[in-house]
Amino acid sequence: MNVWQFMLHHHAEVAELTLQHLWLVAVSTALAVLIGIPLGILIARRPVLNKPILGSANIIQTIPSLALFGFLLPAPWIGERADRLAILALTLYALLPLIRNTYTGIKGVDPAVVEAGRGMGMTDSQLLWQVQLPLALSVIVAGVRVAAVISVGLATIAAAIGAGGLGEYIFRGLAMVNNQVILAGAIPAAGLAILADVSLGWLERRLSPR
Amino acid sequence: MTDPADNVAVEFRNVSYHLNGTRELLHNVSITVRRGETLVLLGRSGSGKTTTLKLINHLLEPSEGEILVNGQSTREWDVIRLRRMIGYVIQEVGLFPHFNVARNIGLVPQIEDWPVSRIQQRVEELMQLVGLDRQLASRYPRELSGGQRQRVGVARALAADPPILLMDEPFGALDPITRAELQREFLALQKRLQKTVVFVTHDLREALLLGTRIALIESGRLVALHTPEEFLYSKEAMVAAYVDAFGFESDLRKRGQP
Ligand SMILES: Nc1ncnc2c1ncn2[C@@H]1O[C@H](COP(=O)(O)OP(=O)(O)OP(=O)(O)O)[C@@H](O)[C@H]1O
């Protein structure tokens, strides 16, 4: 039985695991957007916070994913359910590209344009919402894209703590020494990664100024 | 010279500006801009003209001395209110690349929370005033010619009908014909609107044509302040040098008319 026959035969399970996987990635990326963009804005406006915040996000990135899952296990409420745990870990990993891209996006806006806004009498928040964020948007979306693609890959490891997703097949296949089963997890995961990359890449180009 | 206080829109009192406390970009400048006049700041590249303008709308803060706008120091003004009563035409235009022409022109009314219909009406009015085809309203700055962009910059500065206008080489980088056309339109406009204008240029001809008075700036110093006629025939070395540099001495001076 080749991998395609396997997937066809287990199509209901493949679909369920793919949806689980998508759920983990979507929720964690959304949370990272909600947290990372404000943090990126914050450090663009308060340079003193730049080092501590970017530094922390950087350090989180260096923690091996399995270890991070382990560290978070004792956390109250979060540790109770594997999917919560996985989402938290994935969110933490996704923060760095979002904070960093929001920051560089805002800093990359032509200073002359920002000064023009000031000269017109715009307040700081009018500048942020009407000038800086719109002009930084494509760079921020590029951060979302990086975060989402990384998340699709990392989420396979979430199966190790029982959070489900396409990692189930990969771990099961490893245990069974069965390449077909591994591929039944790896192929849809790769598909999701390409989908995220292409769709967000398209959005990024749509939003880029000029 | 002294002006009655209510006749003065902007006053520089012994203003110096140092960059990061070191390089001096402006040195001890004192000058008054009278209500309704067009004061031209003339000077070569890097002399400090843009710096002088940015001190008026407090994009820069003077290192020494003070600038009074309507009798109040720019340090004491609510900076947002100050800037909204001063129209600013930025060198190299400075339009927002992500706003179309209509949004660019309507920016100050929009941040002043005018109702949408009134903004629309005002934008149409202004486009007509500066000679922009109304079909351009939905275009983006990158889709305009240099001359059209400069007209948009002027329209944007006029949008909320500010009593004071700062114009930083608004007609620079244009072909001589378009430039002359815009200068004529400016004169006609100024006759009607009677704004207080501080107009920056390095072009002597433009200064003579548009200025009520001309202030010559050299290396951050105000070296002369004259009416166009006085300026043209001044014997002061630096003024004469500037006039000579434009090749005016041969033709215009001899003929005795600007
Ligand atoms: N942010 C800055 N950093 C370093 N130097 C600056 C800065 N702003 C202005 N300068 C310098 O200050 C001097 C005056 O600048 P300013 O922009 O006022 O000149 P300008 O008269 O407007 O010249 P131009 O006609 O070329 O626009 C120049 O020598 C310029 O290089």
Ligand SMILES: [Mg+2]
């Ligand atoms: Mg300049």
